[in-house]
Amino acid sequence: DSGVTQTPKHLITATGQRVTLRCSPRSGDLSVYWYQQSLDQGLQFLIQYYNGEERAKGNILERFSAQQFPDLHSELNLSSLELGDSALYFCASSVGARTEAFFGQGTRLTVV
Amino acid sequence: EDQVTQSPEALRLQEGESSSLNCSYTVSGLRGLFWYRQDPGKGPEFLFTLYSAGEEKEKERLKATLTKKESFLHITAPKPEDSATYLCAVQPNLSGGYQKVTFGTGTKLQVIP
Numbered sequence: 001d002s003g004v005t006q007t008p009k010h011l012i013t014a015t016g017q018r019v020t021l022r023c024s025p026r027s028g029d030l031s032v033y034w035y036q037q038s039l040d041q042g043l044q045f046l047i048q049y050y051n052g053e054e055r056a057k058g059n060i061l062e063r064f065s066a067q068q069f070p071d072l073h074s075e076l077n078l079s080s081l082e083l084g085d086s087a088l089y090f091c092a093s094s095v096g097a098r099t100e101a102f103f104g105q106g107t108r109l110t111v112v
Numbered sequence: 113e114d115q116v117t118q119s120p121e122a123l124r125l126q127e128g129e130s131s132s133l134n135c136s137y138t139v140s141g142l143r144g145l146f147w148y149r150q151d152p153g154k155g156p157e158f159l160f161t162l163y164s165a166g167e168e169k170e171k172e173r174l175k176a177t178l179t180k181k182e183s184f185l186h187i188t189a190p191k192p193e194d195s196a197t198y199l200c201a202v203q204p205n206l207s208g209g210y211q212k213v214t215f216g217t218g219t220k221l222q223v224i225p
Contacts, residue, residue: 002155033213042217043156043199056212090155098203100146101213103155 003027004104006091012110018079021107025072025093031055032074033094033101034066038087049074050097081111114139116216118200124222125190133185133219135200143205145183147176150197150218159198190223197221 003026013019025032034046045058049068060066063081068074078085088108092101115138125131137145144163148156160169162178169176173194175186185198197218204212 002157004155043201043215045212045214048212058212088153092155098143100144100158100161102158103148105155106153108153 002102002104004091004093004102006089006104006107008107009105010108010110012112013081015081015083015111017081017111018077019081019109021076021078021089021091021109023074023076023091023093023104025074025091026102029093029095029102030072031094031097031099031101032068032072033092034060034074034076035090035092035103036087037090037106043090046076048097055097078109083111085109086111114202114204114212114214116200116202116214118198118216118219120219121217122220122222124224125187127191127223127225128189130186130188130190132187133198133221135183135185135216136181137183137200137202139202139204139214141205142202144203145178146201146203146213147174147183147185148199148201150199152197156199187221190221192223192225195221195223 005024030051036044046060048056066076088106090106092103094101117136147159150156160176197220199218201215
């Protein structure tokens, strides 16, 4: 157990809908990262937050947004969902902004 | 742009048959290279961080090494429970705490009893 908690574990929704994925980082970690992993692709970095502020953006679509709250948990919002958004979404956390990250067990999103 | 290439894509070993996985990287100044293990449908599990050429780290049957252009994950006398996908990732040495880690697509290891 890495100490990073993601909810829900599974999510099935229809195209055009909006969902929110939640992540609680390890105790004491200030950085939170979001990654997307599709069947045919590796881990794609989406976005990083450090102590409530956005620090880095990767290949995150405009339909996706995220935030980190004062208690350091983070949410990833996915809207106007398309079939191609079906993937595993991972949250990771680290102590600093430049240290190794520990991953949660992921949310499997299926868009039908 | 930072790049990570892992080889082979898949590797099948007999139990006890030692081998190495390769991670070649291109990065504008390396701050750290990470190895992770990922089981199907699970989150990546952190294994090692390497910071400079010549550094080595070991954990049970795994040993990671680093040169200026590549890293190797050596697996000695593997067991079936070592079957997993092994991911390599690099972090550039940029100022300001900006961290964009680039992952390779992994080597899928299968160890047969």
